[in-house]
Amino acid sequence: MLNIVLFGPPGAGKGTQSTRLLEKYGLVHLSTGDILRAEINAGTVLGLTAKSLIDKGELVPDEVVIGMIDNKISASANKNGFIFDGFPRTTPQAKALDEVLQKKNTGITCMLALEVPEPELIVRLLERGKVSGRADDQDENTVINRIKVYNESTLPLKDFYKAQEKFAAIHGVGTVDAIFESLCEAIDGVKA
Numbered sequence: 001m002l003n004i005v006l007f008g009p010p011g012a013g014k015g016t017q018s019t020r021l022l023e024k025y026g027l028v029h030l031s032t033g034d035i036l037r038a039e040i041n042a043g044t045v046l047g048l049t050a051k052s053l054i055d056k057g058e059l060v061p062d063e064v065v066i067g068m069i070d071n072k073i074s075a076s077a078n079k080n081g082f083i084f085d086g087f088p089r090t091t092p093q094a095k096a097l098d099e100v101l102q103k104k105n106t107g108i109t110c111m112l113a114l115e116v117p118e119p120e121l122i123v124r125l126l127e128r129g130k131v132s133g134r135a136d137d138q139d140e141n142t143v144i145n146r147i148k149v150y151n152e153s154t155l156p157l158k159d160f161y162k163a164q165e166k167f168a169a170i171h172g173v174g175t176v177d178a179i180f181e182s183l184c185e186a187i188d189g190v191k192a
């Protein structure tokens, strides 16, 4: 299986690139942000709890997102692999993901980290907020808090995957096509 962690701060282009990668490599896209937003739209209890955290740019507790991902992985048998977009976001989430995949006799192939400077992220997110309807994209303080939470809680995951020799940095500024090409080169490199 080809299991990719598409990593990067909010606004790095993970969702945009995931759509293209899953088409090219026949993967299942697992975006915890999208799953949480679907729960909110469906008005579930989980969605209600998640909404207050998401609207502040805070993280939903590990056990909640781990449970969600575990369910989704179990429900998608016999696929080429997965693109994890926006997950894991903490070290406990990364460890839990390794365990879930191990049970399926597979593991993470590589972490591809889209690198984009912070000022560019803020511009991109506020731009997206004009069309996405996402409250967390529209408020500058929330956007800034999401980047802070990323730097504090999520960035350490680079070292987690570096220690496993699975980390690759990808320059995340430029055209969508050029960035896609860099991602494909990195994937084809580890596959070969």
Ligand code: C5P
Pocket (backbone or CB within 6 Å): 010, 032, 033, 034, 036, 053, 054, 055, 057, 058, 059, 060, 061, 065, 085, 086, 087, 088, 089, 136, 146
């Ligand atoms: O990944 P995305 O940027 O779409 O996530 C939006 C929000 O969902 C995050 O800012 C966070 O509040 C929540 N989230 C989370 N834990 C995850 C993924 C998303 O708390 N693993």
Ligand code: MG
Pocket (backbone or CB within 6 Å): 014, 015, 031, 033, 085, 086
């Ligand atoms: Mg996204």
